[in-house]
Amino acid sequence: MNVGKEGITLSLVIPCYNEAERVGLLYNGLELFAKDWKGIYEVVIVNDGSKDDTYTKLQQHSFYKANTDKITLVNQQNTGKGGALKNGVAHAKNSFVLTLDADMATQPTEILKWLALENNILDTNTVYIGSRENRQSIIHSETFKRKLAGNVFNVIVRTLTPLKVVDSQCGFKLYYKEVAHKLFGALQTNGWAHDVEILTRAHQEGIRIKEMPITWQAVEGSKIQLVRDSIAMFKEILKVNSIIKNNK
Numbered sequence: 001m002n003v004g005k006e007g008i009t010l011s012l013v014i015p016c017y018n019e020a021e022r023v024g025l026l027y028n029g030l031e032l033f034a035k036d037w038k039g040i041y042e043v044v045i046v047n048d049g050s051k052d053d054t055y056t057k058l059q060q061h062s063f064y065k066a067n068t069d070k071i072t073l074v075n076q077q078n079t080g081k082g083g084a085l086k087n088g089v090a091h092a093k094n095s096f097v098l099t100l101d102a103d104m105a106t107q108p109t110e111i112l113k114w115l116a117l118e119n120n121i122l123d124t125n126t127v128y129i130g131s132r133e134n135r136q137s138i139i140h141s142e143t144f145k146r147k148l149a150g151n152v153f154n155v156i157v158r159t160l161t162p163l164k165v166v167d168s169q170c171g172f173k174l175y176y177k178e179v180a181h182k183l184f185g186a187l188q189t190n191g192w193a194h195d196v197e198i199l200t201r202a203h204q205e206g207i208r209i210k211e212m213p214i215t216w217q218a219v220e221g222s223k224i225q226l227v228r229d230s231i232a233m234f235k236e237i238l239k240v241n242s243i244i245k246n247n248k
């Protein structure tokens with residue numbers, strides 16, 4: 001089923017963990033989006049048990065105070081990014097769910113470019129995913145370490161799963177609400193590989209996965225450690241394979 005622009009309402013779901021220094025970036029991105037998006041929208045921000053004052057800063061920011069009718073703050077014990085997204089998506093009420101990262105590496109206004117590329121029509125049986133490897137993507141300030149870690153992970157994904165996407169890990173993804181609720185409702189992976197489980201489940205359900213161009217800006221504060229994280233990535237992909245196999 002296709003949905004035209006007049007039927008597209010958005011729920012933005014944003015997980016946060018120890019993002020106190022980036023709360024300003026988050027709200028700046030949302031403010032730009034609010035100015036450009038002419039349709040109905042809501043924002044669900046999930047504080048995933050941050051150990052710093054992320055939640056306090058989220059509550060105290062002027063943009064939040066001016067938009068409490070549109071922004072839902074969810075405070076939970078730490079589960080990992082997958083668990084935070086699962087909880088956030090469960091709160092989403094609008095026709096499409098856009099997940100994105102708190103650092104606004106990809107601005108939510110990118111969704112307007114996606115709609116233009118799709119002639120303002122979205123397919124409900126498609127998961128649209130941002131891809132930093134798309135030829136039309138514009139990438140700023142990506143470090144060698146981050147690029148290498150991403151390449152290693154994506155080789156592991158394409159080797160050990162049926163997925164053939166070249167960038168499964170970009171946080172900027174768009175789902176039809178019913179699809180999002182079904183996929184995230186079944187999610188069991190909270191760590192590195194939650195995206196892989198979600199996309200693998202989509203693949204098994206016959207849901208199309210379409211990689212889309214994005215503008216992406218690397219943001220300071222990367223926690224990547226190449227050797228440690230590559231080992232963790234491999235272990236989590238094996239866990240995903242086991243989860244999917246046991247749930248067939």
